[in-house]
Amino acid sequence: MGYPQDLLASRSIIKRGNFALIPPEGLVKNVVPGFEQCDLTILASPRLGAKFVDYLVTMHEGGKNAQGFGEEGVETFVYCMEGQVSASADQETFLLEAGGYLYCPPGVKLYLENAQSKDTKLFLYKQKYAPLNDSSRKPWVVSGNVHDIVAVDYDNMTNVKIQDLLPIDHAFDMNFHILSFEPGGCHPFVETHYQEHGAIMLSGEGVYNLDNEWIPIKKGDYLYMGPYVPQATYAVGREPFAYLYSKDCNRDAAL
Structure with missing residues (x-):
């Protein structure tokens, strides 16, 4: 970034538990174990008042999460905003291009790998799943393109x-x-x-x-x-x- 070129200012508005506007200017990179060759920003989280966590991820060449994203009792979702990503879940692999997405139910890990030499931009989500009283009704892996x-x-x-x-x-x-x-x-x-x-x-x-x-x-x-x-x-x-x-x-x- 270097030295600022103007007065320090931001359009961000943060009202915890109520609402927040977070513009792309001013985003900082977070280190999250498992993500390699990626720029990752945590957006909403319980610290903001949300019951979920949203991320913005830029995968560079060779970018991946080979250890898997998600855990027991947590559902995950990835949406490809730009580029191409190889997304795997439950021993099935999907090539997601712009507009493509993959949902993983709780207990099914999500594996991601940039499928091109250029950057790929992703929107990523996780949340604790609230099960039904009927234990036979469970969500399943879903993939598609808008x-x-x-x-x-x-x-x-x-x-x-x-x-x-x-x-x-x-x-x-x-x-x-x-x-x-x-x-x-x-x-x-x-x-x-x-x-x-x-x-x-x-x-x-x-x-x-x-x-x-x-x-x-x-x-x-x-x-x-x-x-x-x-x-x-x-x-x-x-x-x-x-x-x-x-x-x-x-x-x-x-x-």
């Missing part, structure tokens, strides 16, 4: 589309979605709900209402939205505003 998933209208609005990346099945206690807004598109109302989200902006620009503060946001930014924080967005600019986000689901609130 380019093969039909985008459907969101709340009957033709200029807002949603894609579900995981099966709609109670065996899964969470899902990943991509929400895409044409310029001028918006949520139908300001949401206030029990679920929390971690979201990485994939394209475009928007202004996001977070706890009734309107905040500009754009491609490359990361958002954490805690339970019950009021939230909604308008898309602005010349291209669709789209983001990938996680959502806990299919479980009752614990006492």
Whole structure:
């Protein structure tokens, strides 16, 4: 980096347990055992108030995690933002290109290796799995690519589309979605709900209402939205505003 070229400033907003905006400027590298030839940043975590951990990973040539990511009782998910990655789980290997993803249920480790000489950029996630009382219903390994998933209208609005990346099945206690807004598109109302989200902006620009503060946001930014924080967005600019986000689901609130 070298010497700063201007006054030190940041667009970051951190309100633990409520919401956070983390732009790409200012991200620092974290050392996580098992990741080799990788630049890795921990985004959301329990220290921020989240029940999950999100990461941004840049795999350089030869980058990999050969010891496996995940552990007993923990589910994991990887999304390829740029490049190509060889992702393995449960003795099966998948070549993920941009838009490709792989979900691993608890107890199944995720193995990653850069499949090209250029850098590959990944979004990575882990969370403790909340099992059902019916022990026979368990999630399974899921892989796909968003380019093969039909985008459907969101709340009957033709200029807002949603894609579900995981099966709609109670065996899964969470899902990943991509929400895409044409310029001028918006949520139908300001949401206030029990679920929390971690979201990485994939394209475009928007202004996001977070706890009734309107905040500009754009491609490359990361958002954490805690339970019950009021939230909604308008898309602005010349291209669709789209983001990938996680959502806990299919479980009752614990006492």
